[in-house]
Amino acid sequence: MTNLVPIGRALISVSDKSGLIELSRALASYGVELISTGGTSNMLRAAGLKVRDVAEVTGFPEMMDGRVKTLHPNIHGALLALRDDDEHLLAMAAHGIEPIDLLIVNLYPFEETVAKGADHATCIENIDIGGPAMIRAASKNHRFVTVVTDPSDYGTLIDQLKAHDGATSLAFRQKLALTAYAKTAAYDTAVSTWLAGEIKEPFPRNKSFAGTFRQGMRYGENPHQRAAFYTDGSRREGVATARQWQGKELSYNNINDTDAAFELVAEFAGGAPACAIIKHANPCGVGTAGSLREAYLRAYHCDQTSAFGGIVALNQPLDAETAEEIVKIFTEVVIAPGASDEAKAIFAAKKNLRLLTTGGLPDAKSPGWAFKQVAGGFLVQDRDFAGVPELKVVTKKAPTEAQMADLLFAWKVAKHVKSNAIVYVKDGATVGVGAGQMSRVDSTRIAARKAEDMAEALGLAASPTIGSVVASDAFFPFPDGLLTAAEAGAVAVIQPGGSMNDDKVIAAADEAGLAMVFTGQRHFRH
Known part of the structure; x- marks a missing residue:
């Protein structure tokens, strides 16, 4: 298998021109012929570099507002030809196709255009066609062709040229080809995700997610698990930004x-x-x-x-x-x-x-997806945002204004507690949290026990759950969980409702002197 391949001709077509002049000068110093398009060629000429226009190579001018310029056999044949295949070489000679050994391309800034709130037509015009086509061709033929899609790789390319006297190694080309295919996959994902939003199709036939490597990690949840952190480009304030x-x-x-x-x-x-x-x-x-x-x-x-x-x-x-x-x-x-x-x-x-x-808080109302991998596939759902619930008082006693404020506080917190979730709140602070139990009664008891432990540690005369309110992320299927909260001193309850036993639970609340409201929505978190 071919290892070192010298670079004789390079095609450059980029939207992000950072670092390009330095790289082009390095290529020229090794006698590499530079071919380029439109604005890129003008910039390189202004820097004193000799550049050949793509139109000269193809024999066709750029047309249709630049939509057609590199989609031509003289370009794709030059990228795809196998240098060790006699038939390929004969075809190149017969049609006057000269090989291209290096492709430097980065794509139209589609995601940036969408992020700026551009209109539909502008977003469409920023969908790159020629770039992905050339990248895929060069990547497929990485035995002979080097493909660079990210300015951050320019320095490494220059180091390769220095180390191998103007050539690149197979291992280097393989790594760049991997980067290139991932780049076009992520680009297509961005376009398909945007279009799905435009036509309000939340679950298209094929759905993909893309990420950009942020950092490697020593391990994952446990030392025997490999892990890395990827960002999704959403720019949502948080740990990723x-x-x-x-x-x-x-x-x-x-x-x-x-x-x-x-x-x-x-x-x-x-x-x-x-x-x-x-x-x-x-x-x-x-x-x-x-x-x-x-x-x-x-x-x-x-x-x-x-x-x-x-x-x-x-x-x-x-x-x-x-x-x-x-x-x-x-x-x-x-x-x-x-x-x-x-x-x-x-x-x-x-x-x-x-x-x-972070510079700000994430918008809890902003749309987004949550997904979870399962064997053979993954589950996709909206981010959990249901807004402020329409509360319905279902007991004889109604919550006071202060209790209602605490109930809404508890409801916000319960949304973020692993199910089965129970949250006791008093005066704008949690006083007991029960999480992740198989039984809602156990969550209720654990939360109350934690509150008792803290009362002892803080030297309080009584548990802070006395006079508190309690939130349950899903309905109480039986009165037992609700009565356990009442025994802990809770005086008001917020829960979704919807159980077959709602009538029994409401009756138990009335008998215990509790105020209770239904939200009509639940917040399971698994």
């Missing part, structure tokens, strides 16, 4: 938990200062207050044991007072829209604490 100010690289579990924390605290965007503390993707405390420091303390006092080594998310920029409280215990990650210089200085003394800032 955050700036890390200090601390070692985020692990797989750090990223998963930090995302869960920030999505939860985003439920309180535009409101009072709020803090969410996450452990193993579940909230162990959420609080709101008049200051960020107090919101943190209220979240922390829900479950101090679980908060150790947890993730802290804030809905407002981190200030020095809050930072002083956070560093009193070991915390893995803090994520916030911003951070003051004073807060950064306080964190600087804790070298293992990661601080991330």
